[in-house]
Amino acid sequence: MSKKLSINxxxxxxxNQQVIAYPTESIFGLGCDPDSxxxxxxxxxxxKRDINKGLILIADNYQQLLPYIDDDGLSTEQKNMMFESWPGHVTWIxxxxxxxxxxxxGQFDTIAVRVTAHPVVKALCxxxxxxxxxxxxxxxGYAPCQTSEQVQQQFGQSFPILQGKLGNKTNPSQIRDSRNGQIIRY
Known part of the structure; x- marks a missing residue:
């Protein structure tokens, strides 16, 4: 039986430096404390992911991301482009x-971040x-989990899963590069 978690x-x-699964706008995510x-x-x-690939951080608001990004390295135009898409289903490099x-x-001099609109993840952050x-x-190599049952199949029956429903998006978040606005993942 899975551990259905409340936000607390x-x-x-x-x-306690542990990993959880949680619902997002389109799929279940795996998350942990980014400082651990x-x-x-x-x-x-x-x-079974290579550390060199890097990871995304998801937040309740932009201020939560400031310890991880070079805010001074962003122009007003870049910030405006980003803020127009947030909170939402767009990840920015x-x-x-x-x-x-x-x-x-990972191997990058950049970081992927998103301010979510998903109410459960927003409340958690x-x-x-x-x-x-x-x-x-x-x-x-496997498809992303879209149900808590799929999370259990891949990670075990007792894997901790934050209670909540997926949002109404059908694909993982779009990824865009702040340096040029280019869409990296649709």
């Missing part, structure tokens, strides 16, 4: 802050007071 229980898992190298490495191991750890950004890692809940 999910925060306990995150605070232990938790991020556990997430990468669970997914931004310049990273020099203190942002390699285990989040708001109450946790910071963003969380957001990557699709699936083993590398």
């Amino acid at each position: 229980a999910a925060i306990d898992y995150l605070s 190298e232990k938790a991020v490495k556990q997430l990468l191991e669970l997914k 931004l310049p990273k802050n020099s203190a942002t750890p390699y285990f989040i950004t 708001h109450q946790y007071g910071k963003p969380i890692v957001s990557t699709s809940a699936n083993l590398s």
Whole structure:
């Protein structure tokens, strides 16, 4: 039986450097505290994902992302383009802050971030007071999980899953590059 988590229980898992699954706008995501190298490495191991690929951070608001990005490296035009799409289903590639750890950004000098409109994830990040890692809940090479049952099939019957329904999007978030506005993933 899966562990159906409330937001407070999910925060306990995150605070204890553990990985959880949670609903997003389109699929279930896997998340953890982005400041915990232990938790991020556990997430990468669970997914069988290469650390060099980097990860997305999902937040309640832009201010939660400031410790991880180089805000001064963004023009007003770039910020306006980004803010027009948020909160929403668009992930932006931004310049990273020099203190942002390699285990989040991988081989890149940028970081992928999103301010979500999904009410459950928004509430989780708001109450946790910071963003969380957001990557699709699936083993590398498998389709992203769209039900809690699929999460259990891939990660085990007792895997902790934040209660909530998926949003109405059919694809993972669009990814855009803030440097040129280019769409990297539709």
